[in-house]
Amino acid sequence: MKKIISVLLLTIFCFTITFAQVPKKPTSGEIYQSIQKLNFLGTVLYIAAHPDDENTRLISYFANDVKARTAYLSITRGDGGQNLIGSELSELLGVIRTQELLAARSIDGGEQFFTRANDFGYSKHPDETLNMWNKEAILNDVVATIRKLKPDVIINRFNHRTPGTTHGHHTSSAMLSIEAFDLASDKTYKTHLQNDAVWQPKRLFFNTSWWFYGSEENCIKADKTNMLNLEIGTYYSVKGLSNGEIASLSRSRHQSQGFGSTGSRGTETEYLEFLKGEFPISKNVFDGINTTWNRVEGGKEIGEILQKTEADYNFKNPATSIPNLIEAYKLIQQLKDEHWKQLKSDEIKEIIAA
Structure with a gap:
């Protein structure tokens, strides 16, 4: 009798394992979106300091609406954060938050990159942060990422002009981006890449919002001359989800930080302040950039x-x-x-x- 039970249990176990290995297949609508992305040759790089700093609404918009190759460069892996789902801290927490970021990108359609910087906890000033990080090493990582990805457009999450008023990591991420924007095209500047071909992005933006102005009233009064307004409230019929809903699902992957939000539908606006490069006359992020196959010889x-x-x-x-x-x-x-x-x-x- 014991032998029969053992055989039955083994059979059930093997049966379960077999079915657990069936991979998820894309839907017809998802395949169509992938074909659409084949016809867009343009890249956006979003830069911030930590896991969960990224604007998932904007990442989803560029990846799913614009169809651009979209990536997030998190300067750190979030080792210095809190952990609401377990006891892991420091490097072990960094491992968890790395996986949370990868899970988020699998939902919103972006790609994920990091530098070697350590999240050592809260910092009052970027001078302290850059000293602790070894600025030149992290700057080299940022330049290498730009040269590898070859982004047409770079977007900073944080303001580089407000040192000492917010988390030093945040300000530092923007300062590094500003400097790397120019160094990426400097032939005399070398990185650790084997194929270290230089690259010049077309333009650099700061993803601002009313929060950076202190209030919505101040934001309304602010000079918008150098600012682009993006309507990102797209509804994707092939997915049955709005851009806000996809962004919410992505955002909610940051479980160790207690993050999450309810998805929304309808009009949503994001603001991009122009910082460097060639100003987009048409108020289009990819203005003047050939994103068709004609940008490639023989395409x-x-x-x-x-x-x-x-x-x-x-x-x-x-x-x-x-x-x-x-x-x-x-x-x-x-x-x-x-x-x-x-x-x-x-x-x-x-x-x-x-």
């Missing part, structure tokens, strides 16, 4: 194929897109631009595998 035919693939997409039978995707993939292998060649090759392979 015209690829763009035509992928535009047709998007226009002819069959939601009931996504597999009909595969021949066009394979044709585009073969042409991409002939590109001289290794950056876009690698990125778009990986994207197409993921879509075909879906």
Whole structure:
């Protein structure tokens, strides 16, 4: 009898393991969105100090509405924060918060990057922070990230002009971004990257809000000459979610910090203050930047194929897109631009595998 029970338990265990390994497959709508992203060649990099500093509404907007490659560079991994879900602190908490950030990006569509900076706790001034971090080492990491990602647009979460009025880590993240914006294109400045090709982003913004002005009244009165207003309250019909709802789900992954919010639908506005680079005359973040396949030498035919693939997409039978995707993939292998060649090759392979 004991032998029979043991065999039954083993069978149930193996049966459970087998079914637990079934991977999540993307929906027809998600595959369509991935094809749309193939047709956008532009990148946004958002920079702040800690896990949970990022504006998930803006990250989701650029990733899902604009269809840009969108990344968040968190200068630290949040080792110095609190922990509301366990006893882990310091480096172990940093591991938890790293995973929370990765989970957040899997929801809002962004990518995640870090520097080697340690979150040593609250700092009253950026001078203290940059000294503790070893400024030159962390600056090198930021420049390396810019050169690797090649962002057209960089957005700071915090204001670089207010040292001593807020968390030193926050101000430092913005100050490092300001300096790295110029150093990234300096051929005499070297980073740890093996392929250390220089890169010049087109423009740099500060993602401001009424909070930075002290009150909504002060924000309304402020000079908006150098400011862009972005309407980000998009509803994504293929997902059945609004931008605010996606951002909320992403934000709620920061469980160790007790973060979370209820998703919203309707109009939402984000403000970007222009700081450096080429001012966007049309008030479009990507103004003057060619985000089509024509930005790449030899990309015209690829763009035509992928535009047709998007226009002819069959939601009931996504597999009909595969021949066009394979044709585009073969042409991409002939590109001289290794950056876009690698990125778009990986994207197409993921879509075909879906």
